[in-house]
Amino acid sequence: MSAHPHHEAGDRIAVGVDADAKDRNLKRLRRIEGQVRGLHRMVQEDRYCPDVLTQVAAVQAALRGVARELTRNHLKHCTAAAVAADDGTADEVIDELVDLMYAKLR
Amino acid sequence: MSAHPHHEAGDRIAVGVDADAKDRNLKRLRRIEGQVRGLHRMVQEDRYCPDVLTQVAAVQAALRGVARELTRNHLKHCTAAAVAADDGTADEVIDELVDLMYAKLR
Amino acid sequence: MSAHPHHEAGDRIAVGVDADAKDRNLKRLRRIEGQVRGLHRMVQEDRYCPDVLTQVAAVQAALRGVARELTRNHLKHCTAAAVAADDGTADEVIDELVDLMYAKLR
Amino acid sequence: MSAHPHHEAGDRIAVGVDADAKDRNLKRLRRIEGQVRGLHRMVQEDRYCPDVLTQVAAVQAALRGVARELTRNHLKHCTAAAVAADDGTADEVIDELVDLMYAKLR
Numbered sequence: 115m116s117a118h119p120h121h122e123a124g125d126r127i128a129v130g131v132d133a134d135a136k137d138r139n140l141k142r143l144r145r146i147e148g149q150v151r152g153l154h155r156m157v158q159e160d161r162y163c164p165d166v167l168t169q170v171a172a173v174q175a176a177l178r179g180v181a182r183e184l185t186r187n188h189l190k191h192c193t194a195a196a197v198a199a200d201d202g203t204a205d206e207v208i209d210e211l212v213d214l215m216y217a218k219l220r
Numbered sequence: 221m222s223a224h225p226h227h228e229a230g231d232r233i234a235v236g237v238d239a240d241a242k243d244r245n246l247k248r249l250r251r252i253e254g255q256v257r258g259l260h261r262m263v264q265e266d267r268y269c270p271d272v273l274t275q276v277a278a279v280q281a282a283l284r285g286v287a288r289e290l291t292r293n294h295l296k297h298c299t300a301a302a303v304a305a306d307d308g309t310a311d312e313v314i315d316e317l318v319d320l321m322y323a324k325l326r
Numbered sequence: 327m328s329a330h331p332h333h334e335a336g337d338r339i340a341v342g343v344d345a346d347a348k349d350r351n352l353k354r355l356r357r358i359e360g361q362v363r364g365l366h367r368m369v370q371e372d373r374y375c376p377d378v379l380t381q382v383a384a385v386q387a388a389l390r391g392v393a394r395e396l397t398r399n400h401l402k403h404c405t406a407a408a409v410a411a412d413d414g415t416a417d418e419v420i421d422e423l424v425d426l427m428y429a430k431l432r
Numbered sequence: 433m434s435a436h437p438h439h440e441a442g443d444r445i446a447v448g449v450d451a452d453a454k455d456r457n458l459k460r461l462r463r464i465e466g467q468v469r470g471l472h473r474m475v476q477e478d479r480y481c482p483d484v485l486t487q488v489a490a491v492q493a494a495l496r497g498v499a500r501e502l503t504r505n506h507l508k509h510c511t512a513a514a515v516a517a518d519d520g521t522a523d524e525v526i527d528e529l530v531d532l533m534y535a536k537l538r
Contacts, residue, residue, distance in 0.1 A: 127265075153286070157246055157286075163291070163294035164320055167324075171324035178326075185424055190416075193401070193409075197410065204406060212401065214273050214277070219273060219276065288533075292526060300522060303516065310508075310512060318507065337480075356472065369461060371443070373445065375506035375510060379537060382498060383537045386492065393485055400485075430485075
């Protein structure tokens with residue numbers, strides 16, 4: 115599969131993705147990658163800890179922007195599709211998301 | 221200043237940094253950079269949202285490891301130095317850290 | 327309205343609530359009320375700050391249990407009903423929940 | 433001990449507590465107790481989940497105000513005393529606080 119060189123056979127794919135949401139997340143992630151490199155440089159230079167922590171907080175906020183977009187997309191497409199299918203999978207999809215939100219994500 | 225090519229005149233420097241703590245954080249940040257590139261690829265490939273969110277949670281946990289190490293180092297060195305100096309700056313240093321912990325970091 | 331003495335005319339009511347989920351949350355909230363009174367006593371007695379903070383963390387975890395149950399119930403009933411109605415309100419309901427999760431709740 | 437009727441022999445006591453900070457926290461905790469009772473009533477009345485979640489978020493923010501005041505007090509008094517004592521206990525006091533901040537509190 116030339117378009118998805120890293121894509122493995124067992125990987126799950128989203129039911130639907132808004133093109134705009136996807137584009138915003140790709141841009142956010144490029145910016146986050148640069149911010150993480152900036153953090154590496156600050157630690158290398160022994161910069162004052164609160165200044166480094168302020169930058170860590172900026173990366174955390176940017177990552178939450180990514181998670182928020184993914185959650186909204188998941189609810190609008192995948193969860194809605196599971197509800198519409200009415201085949202009993204909606205509860206599983208909802209439990210999976212709620213576990214993620216409350217047990218893993220910050 | 222050859223050792224710190226990106227270092228600006230006004231940048232604040234830490235009073236003291238444990239060599240081990242610094243080394244651990246530099247390694248963590250390299251790994252985080254790779255994880256963020258992996259996230260970019262997952263979004264590019266329209267991977268299933270909960271699988272991407274699980275990876276976002278892993279990056280968040282790794283970033284918290286960096287913040288935790290920085291906070292511990294700051295308390296052991298900079299805050300302790302401010303308390304020992306007994307020149308009235310300790311309260312400012314403490315207020316700055318508490319504001320960061322409760323208003324910015326997650 | 328004798329059953330809901332504090333209920334105001336403009337209050338919004340849930341589309342559906344699982345009786346078990348409601349019962350668990352009422353029990354959790356009674357326990358949390360007792361924990362908060364315990365915190366008041368600890369502060370009154372000048373107890374060691376980390377011991378009080380440990381108890382604050384316990385209340386935070388219990389409150390998250392309440393929020394998790396409410397979120398699951400909301401997704402299973404109210405959001406599902408909005409998706410099924412297919413009248414364009416599902417997006418609003420989803421945006422409202424995502425804003426809550428990412429901008430207000432911890 | 434009439435002033436501290438619930439105080440047990442093994443309870444640890446804070447090195448120092450600002451009277452103003454203590455007073456603010458006692459008031460916050462009384463208000464939180466009322467908010468939790470309000471939550472119980474909302475759940476009892478099957479109120480719309482996002483409205484209940486908004487109130488949960490308000491209680492979380494109020495609890496964080498308590499934790500923030502306790503953390504500041506702990507750093508200004510107990511941690512400062514441990515640093516000044518210079519008897520090797522400062523590291524333990526700092527590790528205990530950092531573990532609390534990053535592993536338990538939200």
